[in-house]
Amino acid sequence: xxxxLLLAMLLLPAFASAQDGGVALNITIPVFGTGVTDDSxxxxxxxxxxxxxxxxxxxxxFPLRRQLAATGTWGAVRVAxxxxxxxxLVIHGDILRSDGRGLEVHIRAVDASGDTWLDERFSAxxxxxxxxxxxxxxxxxxxxxxxxxxxxxxxxxxxxxxDTALLRYGARLAPSTxxxxxxxxxxxxxxxxxxxxxNDPMLxxxxxxxxxxxxxxxxxxxxxxxxxxxxxxxxxxxxxFNRQSLLYEASDERRIxxxxxxxxxxxxxxxxxxxxxxxxxxxxxxxxDDMAVAFDNEVRPIIERLDExxxxxxxxxxxxxxxxxxxxxxxxxxxxxxxx
Amino acid sequence: MRILLFTFLYILLSGCAQKPAVSEDMxxxxxxxxxxxxxxxxxxxxxxxxxxxxxxxxxxxLARTTPDRQGAPGGxxxxxxxxxxxxxxxxxxxxxxxxxxxxxxxxxxxxIRVGREDDFSPVCRFGDGKTVPVxxxxxxxxxxxSGTDLVSQLxxxxxxxxxxxxxxxxxxxxxxxxxxxxxxxxxxxxxxRRFYRKFDQPASGFHxxxxxxxxxxxxxxxxxx
Numbered sequence: 001x002x003x004x005l006l007l008a009m010l011l012l013p014a015f016a017s018a019q020d021g022g023v024a025l026n027i028t029i030p031v032f033g034t035g036v037t038d039d040s041x042x043x044x045x046x047x048x049x050x051x052x053x054x055x056x057x058x059x060x061x062f063p064l065r066r067q068l069a070a071t072g073t074w075g076a077v078r079v080a081x082x083x084x085x086x087x088x089l090v091i092h093g094d095i096l097r098s099d100g101r102g103l104e105v106h107i108r109a110v111d112a113s114g115d116t117w118l119d120e121r122f123s124a125x126x127x128x129x130x131x132x133x134x135x136x137x138x139x140x141x142x143x144x145x146x147x148x149x150x151x152x153x154x155x156x157x158x159x160x161x162x163d164t165a166l167l168r169y170g171a172r173l174a175p176s177t178x179x180x181x182x183x184x185x186x187x188x189x190x191x192x193x194x195x196x197x198x199n200d201p202m203l204x205x206x207x208x209x210x211x212x213x214x215x216x217x218x219x220x221x222x223x224x225x226x227x228x229x230x231x232x233x234x235x236x237x238x239x240x241f242n243r244q245s246l247l248y249e250a251s252d253e254r255r256i257x258x259x260x261x262x263x264x265x266x267x268x269x270x271x272x273x274x275x276x277x278x279x280x281x282x283x284x285x286x287x288x289d290d291m292a293v294a295f296d297n298e299v300r301p302i303i304e305r306l307d308e309x310x311x312x313x314x315x316x317x318x319x320x321x322x323x324x325x326x327x328x329x330x331x332x333x334x335x336x337x338x339x340x
Numbered sequence: 341m342r343i344l345l346f347t348f349l350y351i352l353l354s355g356c357a358q359k360p361a362v363s364e365d366m367x368x369x370x371x372x373x374x375x376x377x378x379x380x381x382x383x384x385x386x387x388x389x390x391x392x393x394x395x396x397x398x399x400x401x402l403a404r405t406t407p408d409r410q411g412a413p414g415g416x417x418x419x420x421x422x423x424x425x426x427x428x429x430x431x432x433x434x435x436x437x438x439x440x441x442x443x444x445x446x447x448x449x450x451x452i453r454v455g456r457e458d459d460f461s462p463v464c465r466f467g468d469g470k471t472v473p474v475x476x477x478x479x480x481x482x483x484x485x486s487g488t489d490l491v492s493q494l495x496x497x498x499x500x501x502x503x504x505x506x507x508x509x510x511x512x513x514x515x516x517x518x519x520x521x522x523x524x525x526x527x528x529x530x531x532x533r534r535f536y537r538k539f540d541q542p543a544s545g546f547h548x549x550x551x552x553x554x555x556x557x558x559x560x561x562x563x564x565x
Contacts, residue, residue, distance in 0.1 A: 233553065234552050234553055237552050237553055238552055241552070252477075253477040256477055256478055257477070261497075261498075265498065265525055266425075266426045266429060266523060266525025266526065267425070267429055268428070268429040268432045268433065270429075270498070271429050271430070271432075271433045271500055271521075271523065272432075272433060272436070274478070274479075274496040274497040274498060274500045275433060275436075275437070275496060275500070275502070277478035277479075277496075277497070278460075278476065278478040278479040278494065278496055279459060279460050281476040281477065281478050282460035282461075282474075283460050285476065286460060286461060290550065291552065293550060294549075294552045295552045297549045297550060297551050298551040298552050298553065298554070
């Protein structure tokens with residue numbers, strides 16, 4: 001039954017694909033790299049809870065997407081867990097540092113031809129404006145740099161990227177048909193050798209398959225948005241607590257460095273002062289650990305729902321890719337034989 | 341000549357006192373830890389050291405190592421007020437540090453955390469076959485194993501040092517914690533022994549987790565975060 005539906009979808013006349021004629025590039029943002037290992041010893045080594053970093057890696061693409069979408073100059077901006085996503089422009093992010101002192105992210109934006117638009121570190125300090133958190137300011141810089149990179153390219157070059165992305169997508173699903181149109185060098189750069197005819201039925205099918213995939217991704221995305229809204233508030237509280245905690249720690253360190261030890265050397269007061277300085281620093285660190293656990297306790301169910309959606313989408317995509325791949329190769333075979 | 345000899349012995353003994361309680365060898369560890377300390381431990385006052393007696397013992401040690409005017413070991417009469425005050429300061433600190441009635445010890449393959457009332461939790465972390473120090477601007481903690489005893493050493497400003505040695509009985513029902521406080525301002529350390537019995541905390545009937553925006557959330561059912 002599913003096979004029949006898929007076949008019908010491939011053979012029915014194509015609907016016009018979205019944004020035909022425009023140069024508003026579609027963007028995919030894969031889930032960010034965490035920058036730490038999953039090993040819990042990462043906490044001892046880097047002061048980072050791997051679990052929380054993993055949550056941040058899933059959360060941070062969303063505010064970036066929102067800011068890109070708000071400019072109105074880009075096409076669809078999607079978040080995916082597929083790091084090998086083929087899109088007109090793919091934005092990879094790696095979290096280098098994220099704590100109460102600020103956020104540092106490495107951003108690399110690569111287009112469908114393999115051309116790198118952006119390969120830089122961005123950072124932002126927490127600041128005093130809690131309504132505009134560090135990541136919002138950081139991503140505003142990223143968006144501005146991407147916009148500048150976009151404007152430095154001609155409309156023709158941007159339009160070519162759309163063709164390149166579509167042909168690469170086609171070559172993944174129907175290599176027998178589409179590999180002839182593109183050439184990929186060892187350094188990952190892809191050029192279009194020639195274009196198929198605009199009314200090429202295989203190209204039409206590929207467009208429809210990709211649009212179908214977009215429908216699924218966008219539906220999943222809507223769910224993400226709702227989950228993202230839940231996480232935003234909790235993440236804001238977490239970042240603010242972290243910021244306050246580190247400020248307190250810094251002021252405590254200054255007090256210890258500049259403070260006068262009470263009583264005579266060796267007196268109970270002097271010993272107690274030394275002990276309590278250590279004790280309260282440790283208690284501050286323990287409270288931060290407890291807050292990290294509390295953050296994880298609250299966000300984990302939301303993230304797990306998100307993961308389930310991602311897994312369901314992945315399973316769907318994998319199954320459909322292999323099915324489409326087989327059907328398209330069969331069609332290619334049939335059509336080639338007719339041609340002969 | 342005698343004075344010189346006693347001075348030499350004093351310097352030697354002082355040097356010994358400053359040797360780390362947790363040597364490099366003690367910090368090496370095979371995973372998992374050799375003893376299970378986990379559980380809730382309640383103070384056994386019947387077996388505890390009495391602070392007054394421990395102080396007497398410290399005075400005695402101080403007197404024994406204090407030369408009199410002729411250079412021979414002196415008695416209590418040879419103790420200076422300064423020496424006595426230094427030991428009392430250590431004793432007060434030791435009593436404060438060991439006042440917790442309950443110890444809640446959580447142990448896994450990565451760390452042993454000793455939860456105390458109204459104080460921080462000494463922690464012993466493991467990684468790459470050795471224990472990992474914990475530090476902040478006011479001091480640092482290292483830990484290690486002496487046989488099946490867990491030894492934790494806290495080094496603080498001005499040479500103040502607190503060492504805890506934890507020993508579990510063979511039946512794993514009794515816990516002994518020997519706490520020794522030393523300082524360069526006192527010629528003798530001060531040691532207190534505390535004993536604990538394992539007990540099972542009665543189940544409250546509620547399962548609770550901490551959250552960030554809703555604080556503590558409890559349910560009569562199991563909560564899986």
